[in-house]
Amino acid sequence: MSAQIIPTRTPAETALAEAFAAAKPALPGGAEVAKLREESFAAFHDAGLPHRRVEAWHYTDLRALMREALPIAPLPAAAAIEALRAEFAGPGALAQRLVLVDGAFAPELSDSMPAGVVVRSLASVLAEGRPDLIALLAGQGLGAKDPIAALNAALMQDGVVIEVAPGAQIAEPINLVYATAASAPSACFTRSLIVVGAGASVRLAETSHGKGARRGQTFGCLVVSVGDGAKFDHTAMVTETVAGSVRLETFIAHVGAEAKFDSFALITGGGLVRRQIFMRFDGADSVASLRGVSLLRGREHADTTLFVEHGAPNCSGRETFKYILDEESTGVFQGKIHVAPHAQKTDGKMLSRALLLSDTAAMNNKPELEIFADDVACGHGATCGGLNVDQLFYLQARGLPFAEAESLLLDAFAGELVDEIENEALVAGFRAEIAKWLSARSKG
Amino acid sequence: MLEIKNLNVSIGDRKILNDFNLTVQDGEVAAIMGPNGTGKSTLSYVIAGRKDYTVETGEVFLDGVNLLELEPDVRAAKGLFLAFQYPLEIPGVATLTFLKAALNAQRKQRGEEELSTPDFMKRVKQASDKLGIKSDMLKRALNVGFSGGEKKRMDILQMALLEPSFGILDETDSGLDIDALRVVAEGVNSLRSPKRGFLVITHYQRLLDYIVPDTVHVMAQGQIVRTGGKELALELEKSGYRDYVTEQAVA
Known part of the structure; x- marks a missing residue:
């Protein structure tokens, strides 16, 4: 008789299982996508919500912190879209924008894109079933073992798929804007993809529209594929303002050869935020910089977790994250740099710096290097302290x-x-x- | 006028200033000389308002205002300026931004209008030209990557802009080569006026060749032990501080 350990399901886990069972007939995609969803959900379900005994989630015990699973947000009503249309017509609205409302792509609120950029909704891409795009969307192995990335893959409702043609030089940023319409607390599962063709250059800026008026649970995933010789710049303004909200974002990036990759994120509080970044250098001679600032107060909790894989020689990675922690807030930085045996001449530097402004704030740092090549320059540092x-x-x-x-x-x-x-x-x-x-x- | 009366200061169990008394008149340049560890820098920090020290008894008056009851920024607004032995590097704060913030904070404290940007720029340009400070240095982060001489010149520039009624120069000569020393000294000399007093703290006589004091005080074991004219500095250069240091202080 085999002894099988059946963990007790938390109410949140049970609710997520019910939500998946109820939602899956209507979720977009053909048989291939449905299979991906089932496998992903099984991976999530087997692991459950990650907790402190799961190493990658040790400092963000989701099982304890996420007591409930909110219902999935319905498609936004026409009236809500109309109300937002007025707001986006106002002065100061971002140009060249793509708007997601409660996770659903809203073309009527979005702008047309410049030549060289094609945008479709995730739902239509999944329905269409183009295998190359679906393979990219699935992350190609990056983040595959993470239960929250898997949960997002199981339930992904909508998002945008942006294709930037090889060689296209897009001068102005493409603004990816997250708006909310549902008035009741709800959850949304978005997944977006940007494919930057060889030699192309583009900047993506993620922001939230307005101040979230309600509590929410956001399970987001952004997948980026940067072609050879391409330049991708990215910023994210993560400003969740309603206490009790949960925001779990997965950022998956494949970087080709001789490419340039630059990403910055600002987190200013509100409930629980985790950004997990899975980046892989697939081609040689590329340069990447990942940076972030978290400003926290109250009982806010922000976690940035990186997995940077040097899978090709002569790439340079710079990861720098700063935290200002006030009152009873908690910061988490985990960063793992993995250098494959053939990734010689890797140059990796990772740094986390935290300023603690109160005796009750806490910072958790876990930098790791895993180096299998013998000719590399890698280092990491972590500091915690008060102002000088x-x-x-x-x-x-x-x-x-x-x-x-x-x-x-x-x-x-x-x-x-x-x-x-x-x-x-x-x-x-x-x-x-x-x-x-x-x-x-x-x-x- | 700066008046220090019966000042007793300690850190933990260690007494540093011991019934210290000193008066510096308007327009006077007073030098304090003494060996290492006699409390010279402590004196300057206590006057400026650093919190690491315990003031047991005593008073420090600047133009009749008791400084010891005031926060460091209020002391500055009342006309006190301390030129640091080692001016701090402030990464990420452009020198010009800092200068404007400091000037306007002091004006606000005194109930004066903020300076307009053109007016501010004019003043900065005049003062920095005199000290040979180039405009690109003003755009850089304050003191970051500056040489020892550049940092000291920057401190003197701040003094010129803030127009204090009293300046304390704490070991201004440390880390300076002879050319930088001359520039800094000229900067200080050009600020000498009948209304402004200075306290120059140093352990070498060399600085006093360039900033010629009216009075020289010798400090040992937290007290002034001898007072004289500028010739006293020359005498110390020859004989050293041996006569003023007891065995107890050496230990």
């Missing part, structure tokens, strides 16, 4: 009141990574968001 008292005193001695001196130093600490974004408007936008967070702090 000598610097504070210097600024005060020049006349800046303590709060102002503190804000100036915090702004400089966070802003350093923002300034590396090669787009002035985006730099200004992120800087403004950081300033807003700091000013709310000094008022509080």
Whole structure:
């Protein structure tokens, strides 16, 4: 008799199983996609919600933190789309935008794309069943063992599939905008793909529209395939403002040869956020930079987890993440750099820096290097501490009141990574968001 | 006028300033000389308002205002300026941004209008030209990657812009070559005025060749032990501090 361990299902796990059973007949895609969904859900179901004994989730115990699974958001009503249409017609609306409403692509709110860029909804791509795109969407092995990435693959409702033609040079950013319409707390499962053709250049900027008025659970996944000699720049403004929300994002990136990859994300709080990034250098001589800033207060929890695989020689990776943690917030940084035996001349540097502004804030750092090649330059560093008292005193001695001196130093600490974004408007936008967070702090 | 009366300061169990008394008149340049570890830098930090020290008793008045009750930024707005022995590097804060923030914070504290940007730029240009500070240096992060001489010049530039009524120069000569020393000293000398006093802290006489003091005080074991004119500095250069250091202090 074989002893089988049947773990107790939490209410959230049971609700997710019910949701999948109820939703799957209507989820987009043919038989191949349905098979992918079943396999993915089985992978999630076997593992359950990840908990502290799962190494990759040790510091973000989802089983304990996510007590319930919210119902899947319905397709947005026409009236809700109309209301949003008015908002997007207003001044200051982002140009060249693609809008998802509760996870569903809304072409009526989106702009036409420049020559060289083709956009379709995920639902239509899944229905059409193009094997090359579906293989890319499935992540090609990246993130395959992660239960939350699998849950997203099982339930993916919609999203966008962006194809950038080889050689196309797209000067202005493509804005991927997440809007909400449902008034009741709900969950959405989006998956988007951007395929950057060889030698092409494009920038994708992810933002949320408006202030989420309701609690939500967002299971997002963005898959990027960067062709040989291509340049891909990416920013994400992760600003969830409603307490009790859960946002779990998976970012999968395959980077070709002689490519340039640059990504920055700002997380400013609100409930529980985890961004997990799976990146693989598939071709030689590429350069990638991953950066992020998390500004947390209250009981907010933000986790950034990286898996960077050097699968080709002579690639350079820079991963730099900063945290400012106030009150009772918790920051998590996990980064694993894996260098395959043939990935000689790999140059990898990973750094996590946290400033703790209160005695009750906590930071968890777990950097890891796994190196199987013998001619590489790899390093990692992690620091945790308070603001430098000598610097504070210097600024005060020049006349800046303590709060102002503190804000100036915090702004400089966070802003350093923002300034590396090669787009002035985006730099200004992120800087403004950081300033807003700091000013709310000094008022509080 | 700076008046220090019966100042007793300690860190933990260690007494650093011991019934310290000193008065510096408006327009006077007073030098404090003394061996390492006699409390010279502590004196400057206590006057400027660093929190690491315990002031047991005593008072420090600047133009009649008791500084010890005030936060460091308020002391600065009241006219106190400390030129640091090692000016701090502030990554990510452009020098110009910092200069403007400091100037306007002090003006706000005193109930004055903020400076307009053109007015501010004009003042910065005038002051930085005098000190040979190039405009690209002002765009860089404050003191980051600056040489020792550049950092000191930047501190003097701040003093010129903030126009304090009293300046303390803490070991301004440390880390400077002779050319940089001359530029910094000229900068300080051009700020000398009948209304502005200075306290120059140093352990070498060399600086006082360039910033010629009106009075020289010798400090040992947390006290002024001798006072004289500028010739006292020359005497110390010859004889050293041996006469003023007890065995206890050496230990």
